[in-house]
Amino acid sequence: MKVKVKRSGAIFIGITVFLGVAAANTGNNLLYILVSSMLALMLTSGISSIINLKNIEVRLIPPPEIYAHRRASFRVIARKSSVIPSFLIRVSSGIDETLFPIVDRRERETHLGFLFEKRGRVDRVRLTLSSDFPLGMFVRSMDISLDVPIVVFPAPIVTSLRILSSGSSMEGHSPYPFLTKGYEELKSIREYAGEPIKLIHWKLSAKKDELLVREMLDEEKEPVVLTLDMVEGDIETRLSKLAYLTIELIRLGYPVGLKLGDKEVPPERGNLQKLHILRELALY
Template identity: 35%
Template sequence: MRLTKGGGLYVASTLLLGVSAVNTGNNLLFLIVAAMLAFMATTGVLGWLNIRGLALSVHLPDEVYAGGETFVSVTLANAKKFLPSFLIRVTLSGSSTTFLLIEKDRPQSGSLLLCFPVRGPLQPLTASVSSPFPVNFFVRAAALPVAERCTVFPAPRALTVPAPGGKPDAGEAASVAVAGYDGELAKISDYRGGEPLKLIHWRLSAKHEVLKVKELTATAAEPLLLDLDLVPGRDLEQRLSFCSFLVNRLIKGGRPVGLKLGARVISPANTRAHRLRLLTELAGYGKD
C-alpha cells in the first residue's frame, strides 16, 4: 500500500484534529475525527476488495528477441466476486497498462511493450496489480504470478549472405530472385540467346518482332549447415546474433538450414517450426 499526496494530507489533518480534540476535550472535534477515521476505514476496505479476486493471463509471442521491444497481450478477469473492479493498473517488467472497469465474467485485454535484455529461457515473471480506488488516498497493490513461459532468442545482427531468392526479412531490402529453370514464373523478357527452347513463350513471341522468353525462379537452394564455431564474430554473443540472423534470413528465403553446435548437429529443414527450434537452440547455448 502506498500513500498518495492527497492521502497524506488527509491523514495529517486527521491526526491534527485528533490531537486538538484530546487537548481541548471538544466533543465536536471527537465526532469529526471519528467520522474521518470511519471514512478512511471504509475506503480502505473498498480499495482492498477492489483488487481482490482478479486473475491475470499474459500471452507472449512465440518469437521474442533479446534487446528488442515486444508487444505482450495481457487479459484481466474478474471471476470470483460479484462487484466490479475499477481503475486497475497492471505493471509488468516496468511497463504498465490501465483497465477502467473489470466486470464479473467479462475479461478485458490490453497490451504492454516489453524488452527482455538477456537471451535464454525467460525467468518467472510477477505482475503487480494496483488501484487508487475509491478516493485516491491510498494505492493498494497485489502481486500476481505469471504462468506464461517463453525463450528469448539472441538478437539478430545483419550479416551479408547470398540471396536465396525467397522472401526477405522485414526491414531488409528485397533481394533479386535467383534465376532458374524449374521454379515459378518471375517475368517475361527478350530472348538473349542461350535460353532453352522450353522457356520461349511462343504465343507472346508471335505478337512481337523479337522472341520472348519466360524467366523462372530457382527451385529450393541446396541445404546449408551453419557451424557456430565458423560464424564470424568477436565473441560468443555476437556469433549467436549473426547466426540468429542467418537462420531467419535463409529459412525465410526457402533454403533448408541446419545447425552445428559443437559436436551436436541438427539436420537442415526450411519449415517455421524448424526455424524456431534452431533459434531456441541458439538461445540456450552456453547457458548450462
C-alpha cells in the same frame, strides 16, 4: 499487500491529525464527529482497496518471437472470480504498465511490454497489480508470479551475408542436396518467404488464412547450414550473429539448417524452420 500514500493522502492524514488534536484540546463535539467521519472514511477506503485487489485472475499470452534486449508485447487477460468487480487495476511488468478500468467476471484483454536481459528458457514472470481505488489517495499493490514457459531468442546482431560466399572454409555451404525453386515446374506448396506475388496460391491462402506459394523447379538456391565457426566473437555474440543470419536467410527464401556440436537441424524453408533454429540457438 503494500500500501503507498500519495501526496493527497498525506495531506488528508495531516488534516485528520490536526483536527483530532484540536478536538482533544477544545472538547468540541463537532470536531469529534468530523474527525470520526474522516477516520471512518480511511478505514472504509482501506477495506475497499483490499477487496478490490482480491480474486483477480491474470493470464499472459506471449508473442511467437521474443528476443533478448528487445521489448516484447504480451497479451494480458484479466478476470474477477467473484461477483464484486474491481476498478482501476494497473498491471506492471517493471518496464511497462497497463490499466484495466474495470475487471469483472468477463475476460478483459490488453497488452503489456516485457524486456528480458538474457536468452534461454524462462518459466515464470513477475507482475505487480496495483490500484488507488476508491479515493485516489492511497495505492495498494501486490506482486504475483505466473507460470509462462517461454524461450527468449538471442538478440540479433547485424552480420554481413558475404561470409556465406567467401569461398573459405567458413562459407557455410551444406552437404545436403540442393533444393531448387523457379517458375517452370510445380514442386510443392509452402509458406510465403518473399517470392514474387505471381507465385502466391490465392485459393489455398484464403482457405488456410496464411500466404502460401507454389514452389517451382528451376532456379537454384543452395541450402546453408549455419555453424559457430562462420562468425567471430564470444559465444553470446556468435549466437546473436547466427540468429540474424537465420532471420535474413529465411526471409530471402534460402533453405537454412544449423549444426551446433552434436545437434544438427537439416535445412528447410519457412517460418517454422526459423523458429526451430532460433530456439536451438537460445537453448545452446
